[in-house]
Amino acid sequence: MSTQQQEPEQPESQETPKDPEMKGAESPVDEKEKETGEIDQTTADETELEGETVLIKVFRYDPEVADKQEPRFDEFHVPFEKGMTVLDAVMYARDHYDSSLTFRHSCRQAVCGSDAFFVNGKQRLGCKTQMADLEHPVRIEPLPHQEVVKDLVVDMDHFYDQMHTVEPYLQQDDLPTGDLEEQRQSRENREKIKMSTRCIWCGACMSSCNIAAGDNEYLGPAAINKAYRFAMDDREDEEVKEHRLRIIEQEHGVWRCQTQFSCTEVCPKDIPLTEHIQELKREAVKKNLKFW
Amino acid sequence: MYEHDVIVVGAGGAGLRAAVAADEAGADVALVSKLHPVRSHTGAAEGGINAALREGDDWELHAYDTMKGSDYLADAPAVETLTQDSPEDTITLEHWGMPFSREEDGRVSQRPFGGLSFPRTTYAGAETGHHLLHVMYEQVVKRGIQVYDEWYVMDLATTDEDDPNERECHGVVAYDVQSGNVEGFKANDGVILATGGPGQAFDHTTNAVSCTGDGHAMAYRAGAPLEDMEFIQFHPTSLPSTGVLISEGVRGEGGILYNNDGERFMFEHGYANNDGELASRDVVARAELTEVQEGRGVNDEYVHLDMRHLGEERILDRLENILHLAEDFEGVDGLIEPMPVKPGQHYAMGGIEVDENGQTCIDGLYAAGECACVSVHGGNRLGGNALPELIVFGKRAGRHAAGDDLGEPQIRTGYGDDVEDETDTELPVQPGSAGLDGSGGVAADGGMTADAEGILERQVESAREHVDYLMEKDTGVQHAEIRQKLQNAMTDYVNVFRTEEGVKKALKLIRECREEYQDVYVDDPSRTFNTDLQQTIETRNLIDVAETIALGALVRNEFRGAHWRQENQIRDDENWLKHTLISWEEGEPKIFYRPVILEGEDKTYEPKDRSY
Structure with a gap:
């Protein structure tokens, strides 16, 4: 047949x-x-x-x-x-x-x-x-x-590289002891990071960003959002948070963002990317971290 | 040629977990996947992870629910392993940062799910799989595990002794999707298949376009049997136009199913007088189709799932994702109107036959996740039992392949003295190879004499020839046409309700697909990112897998779990407390049976009537 x-x-x-x-x-x-x-x-x-x-x-x-x-x-x-x-x-x-x-x-x-x-x-x-x-x-x-x-x-390689730069994994070695004990996290804190955890790595934000277009080393909205996801997670300690802020406040980090909201506009998961970037800027200022 | 201790094929939940476990056990491990890991279909899982974590619950209750849900076709040692390991492995995910939904006291939340005697489904909104996939990939990044993404694995490199139980697997052959280069990957300690489900064998499915049963087909052709393939789960709540899944979590939270007459049919028509909407998935799927067939469906096609009464706050808190799915893919606002739903192919309970350590009968070949059959799901998988299977058996396979001692398995694999041959069933057509279709499975010759490199090199050579042949052929049939015919045959005749006549029709159509495939060609002349070529090879895999599903559906003349046969609408424990096994022998399927193991560590699970 x-x-x-x-x-x-x-x-x-x-x-x-x-x-x-x-x-x-x-x-x-x-x-x-x-x-x-x-x-x-x-x-x-x-x-x-x-x-x-x-x-x-x-x-x-x-x-x-x-x-x-x-x-x-x-x-x-x-x-x-x-x-x-x-x-x-x-x-x-x-x-x-x-x-x-x-x-x-x-x-x-x-x-x-x-x-x-x-x-x-x-x-x-x-x-x-x-x-x-x-x-x-x-x-x-x-x-x-x-x-x-x-x-x-x-080619998504550059996007993935930027995502990896922000050490995208929870850093907490001091885990609860005893059988089957989870780390505690408040509902409020889970809510705080919820939107940031929805990222599906599609790259739409990075592609829409004029800054990323002009500065190849700029971390970009997705990677900064990933950093936010951990920096705001109470399950990590203060010193880890500071370490994270140092990564994202460097020359090609959060300060490059000019709050044009193009990333936020195109995000298919409605993640408030620009707000997350702004919040990290404020955190860095609070901690007196400024790369310049 | 690339070389690693352990090669994991597929980078969804099971593959990533296996890779992390092998890495922790000290092996040099690599993931090879046709998708970047975060694109894997684990990400679409919505509901949750069953784990006995709380006071009042224990693994034995979870095991009992699972055995009952399986309609007594799961193997007790597999189920007990799953339910014993799941709590610890679930908490490990939390330790890795998984953003589970939380209780007031900060502990992870659990909710009720169909077929469970305790609300033990641990979840992260209605997007549990997305978070599980990402948290696991984060661990792979953290550990610096090598990932070959967008490499499509075509075949295994195994020796070719007559008895599959004596064969060894030494690696895989893959091509780089970006460049078209075909290369060998040598595995010194083991190959773990974690390639997911075969949902694309059906037309209306919740599965991704990538779920093409590649691992099933490769293992099958290499001689490892496929087990219980006839058991396909049709999820009761998929969106009619696209097949997009609406989580069981909606019913878990209190969502109600109505027919066109506004009747709550699960109760009013007596399908499940105790559990109603939360009866096991197979029960609800059949109920919905019966309503439609008896003229009480909406637009003669579907039923309504209503969650409006749960209130906006609760919906936004626990089921927000469902609102987006219903809006984006069906144009329905779940807050102000009921959502249309109908059964859609969702999950394969069967798969590559493995033991509790993930091992197949071929030395060095493992399988884990949906592509494997341990078996923990038997005739029907309970909601919330797929994700724990990924993490529990992915981890075990990874550890075992890396050399950890996990003890002697209770489950036997491969053809042996404990099996019984199929002798009764008359087949309408000759199944199996149609002759010319290139890549045949095991390596060419000299099983005992050839070394691992030699076998791999030969297999790479044969794969290159196969690709060249497909690319150089200028005319013929294109894969899309064959695939559509195959999907229609399966959805028309091997669906929720099955008849002998219908399944035989499907087998004839599958045979036609095989014969048409002899003339398949790849039109895209480019080696760069040739998805035409990839889908052509996937289609061959789908044909092999679809045939085993139809063969299983034909020989099993009873009604058990998700498998319903018109000619014998009872669960026939006298004749059918056994697994269906199909292996590829010299180009033909060989069918045999192995008794189910109902004896657990301390007790035997006596088959009981399964009412909800």
Whole structure:
């Protein structure tokens, strides 16, 4: 038994990105449009889209493939279904039109943090963004300010390195003795760190941050938030807290933040990143820690 | 070639825990995973970790609940190990900084869960798995354990003696997703498979796209049997449009299920007169589908889960994540309306047959977590028992592989004198290899003579050829088409309610998928981050795993736990107090049975009627 495979459909058109500099070294920054990314008033109503196809324009780049070495946009018409997300749309395009369309994704429920893309000029999780909430056609690009590996896949190594820099693990050797004794933590303290522990390492914040774009050594919002998560956790002792503050108040730490709130705006987990950074600044001041 | 003492494949909860344990035991350990660790699907677990921590509770009660929940198909030594070790291993997570929800006195909170006689589910909001995964990864960072992330393990490097019990595993073959390079990873002391579930064999699943049963398929082809694969848990509360999971915690906190007539059907239609919504998952899933089939479903598809009466404060405190999921993936505000839910594939109780130390019948090959079957879940897993399995058996496998003495296991593995061959069932089609599909499993030849390096090199060579073949082929069938057909076959015919006729149809369709796979090709010509290639290889694994699920469902003609058969709707203890085992022998599945162990340390768990 065999089936005849039809030729995969070619994308209907290809478009060269407006930014001619974008040779895979960095993803498009100029493309950032002046929009807030909030649900657009002009978007089509979901019911209007039903039974229609939606147009997505997807960034393509592959250093190995001749006609993809020059970045371009491919257009795909995808049949709309109620509840369709940006991730659903690119998966449909991949599975039905072009199996080489490449992006990271896994859980489909906003917890693995794999599919942060630059959608209509804003960092968003593909799986959590409804097509019906966007202005059409929908433009899907890799996260800006990170090297593009291929299509929508960016190199996350620098992001991970920054996360590791802040010693992201609880430092407490003096544990309760006796059988099965946990460390005590008040509900208030757990509440205090709760939002900071929700980070899924998607990298949207770092990509949205102008400071991180200009200073490669800047720890960035996610790593500082990780430091906050431990610095505010009462299960660590005062001297560890001071050690943590010294890490984040150095030259490329919290003081770089200019409170533009771009990270807070794009965080898919609604973590108040800018507030956390500000609070650490205040803590550092209280302890008279200033790198300068 | 890379070389370490212990190679852990997969970096979710079980893999990370195994790596930390092996590291603590002094081994040079490396994690090899197709995902960066924090992307693993453990992160999607919501409910919690069952552990007998409090006064009034003890491990024996937890063991009793688990044996009952399993419908007496779990092995008592495995269950007792789980329930004895879970308290300490849960507290270890707290010591590592896990942000558990807390009581007024600052101790970790516990809540009621389905099938439990004591509220022993320890939790961190409704995102327990996320915190467990991250806290464990933090420990890996702290210890400087080597992680090869975005390396896709294709196959094991094992010797090829005729008897799988005499084979040895010396490492794995993987390719670097970023560059496409195929390399060997030599394991001096052991390989631990921790690759998670096979949920992508089904169409409607709570599982991630990455849950493709890779470890199952690799171990199977290398000769380790898969155990009780027919036992698939369908979670009663997944969102209808996407399969996204709504935690059992909602019902644990008091959430109520209603049908389209507004009836609280778990009670009003007598499915579980004592426990209602908190009956075991298989009971609730069948009840929901029965309501729909009898015309009382909402939109003929689902039922309603209502938590509004719990009040905003309590919902925000304990179930906030559920509000986000219902809003983002179903467009429903759980504070002002009930949430639509229906059963979705959620968990595989079965898996690679291992003993309490995580060992398979192949020397040096271990498995832990969802891909393994110790077995602690038997016919049905209780909510809150998956996460303790990860940490307890992940740790044990890691320690054992690193050389720690954990004592003699009670559970036997592999084909032996205590098994019984399957002889009765007529198969509708010839299962197993269709012939040409490359990577066959065990190393080519000379099991007794070849050294570890030689075996690994040969396996690397064969994997490279296989990749070249897939990449160079220009026409044929694409994996997505085959995968969809496979998923539809499983969801149509090997779902909550199973019939002999339906399962046979599924086996025929699986056979067709296998034959179509002979003509599969990879369209993306690039070696860089070729997900087309990766998914093509995953699809082969899904076919192998789906076939074992369907074979198990066909031979087990009874109703036990999550497995329901129309032709024999009773739990048939006389004939079926035994595990189904399927091993790959010369390209064909061989089916046999091993008796379940109901004798614990001090007592025997007598099968009783399982009513809730």
